Amino acid sequence: MNKFFWDKYFHTNPASSINYLILFILWPFVAFLVALADYSKREAKNVVYIFLIYYGATTVVDIGYYIDAVGYALQLAEKSHLPFSDIFNIFTNLYSDGDSIDILEPLLSFLVSRITSDHRVLFAIFAAIFGFFYLKSINLLHKKYRQSPNMDALILLAFFSLLLPVMAISGFRMWTAMWIFLYGAYHVVLHRDIKYFILTFGAVFVHWSFVSVNGILLIYFFARNRDVIYIPLAIISFVVPYLIAPFLSVISLRMGGVFEERYSMYSDTAYASGLQEQAQELSWFMQIGTDLVLYFLLLAMGIIKFKYGDMMKGKAESNLFSFTLLLLTFVNVGKTLPSLGNRFQMLFFLFATMYVFLFFVKKPPGKTISYLTLVGLFPMLLNSLIVLRQGSDTLNAWIFAPGFGMPWIMHDINLASVLF
DSSP states (O other): OOHHHHHHHTOOOHHHHHHHHHHHHHOHHHHHHHHHHTTTSHHHHHHHHHHHHHHHTTOOOOSSSOOHHHHHHHHHHHHTTSOGGGHHHHHHTTTSTTSOOOSHHHHHHHHHHTTOOOHHHHHHHHHHHHHHHHHHHHHHHHHHHHHSOBHHHHHHHHHHHHHSOGGGGGGHHHHHHHHHHHHHHHHHHHHOOGGGHHHHHHGGGTOTTHHHHHHHHHHHHHHOOOHHHHHHHHHHHTTSGGGSHHHHHHHHHHHOHHHHHHHHHHHOHHHHHHHHHHHHHSOHHHHHHHHHHHHHHHHHHHHHHHHSGGGGOSHHHHHHHHHHHHHHHHHHHHTTSTTHHHHHHHHHHHHHHHHHHHHHTTSOSBSOOOHHHHHHHHHHHHHHHHHHHHHTTTOBGGGGSSSTTHHHHSOOOBHHHHHO
């Protein structure tokens, strides 16, 4: 192993690492903040990653109502009473009989159940996997930011990081699969690196629905950049998706099996009504938050493409724009199902934010803020606050206290109950 390889992948400053270790023991959250401010250093990145795992190990699931995180904790307790031979059921039930068709979460849960029924161990592992791909994706942008640091790029980088932060492990399967897919698709789309299809296809084993976006990725990979087709499709997709809903039903019936079952579940009238009732119970700002982000990103992409197109003629930027348009079309069509389109809209947000970010890193370094960023400040800030509010339900308030392990000593209390 030569010195260059060691310095690039493994080298850290021993003195700095020790200082971080001491600070993390004394006050983990302060160590996390210091590491964020010093994020360009490898040891700082390690501290951020460890803090994400620490967050997972302190997750609160006793919040008074049912969410996926509560289900994971209950299933872990149930599996702890099963014989080890039941591990084979995870594979034999795959894509059959309406049982779990995602392999990673059931397998992790079963393996952890052999050791303990404490949900905090399971969520620490969730955070380790989620956090790995989350930070790998952020690092792709951060590396470019370091080459041309400016306020616009920093704001977009922060927004990108807060679109789907670690609190999303409360819905581990969908959101972890999303970061895995995004990291792989980034290399496939921008650099046509086919080995990253391993990751995008692997996301299917974390959440089955990524079969669909892998199909979109394959279409783009072979069709390449066809903006003359993608732009009209994206525009039409805002108008006519509900006209094709009956055709989706016919297709699902012909495919049969799990596809028919899942389509029936997501298109069920009672299911749709339940989602509408939940939406009506949300505060006004939570209802408009997502829409404002959508409109801002569409506006920003349009202005960048048609006003500043000469700055974005690079192959990587052109690839990203074309794929994001095709993804937008899929998202709008997917909204004929109450869950599918809305979930994958987050994936569109991530790729669209990445495109806007790549525009801003072409600016000279500086502290001035462009009019485009100013327009997006309110939507980005509002959406980030909504994400943090929703995440506060499972965020242990003691994680902000000094002393490593304090959340394990004190009685669980979520941040939402403290602030709201």
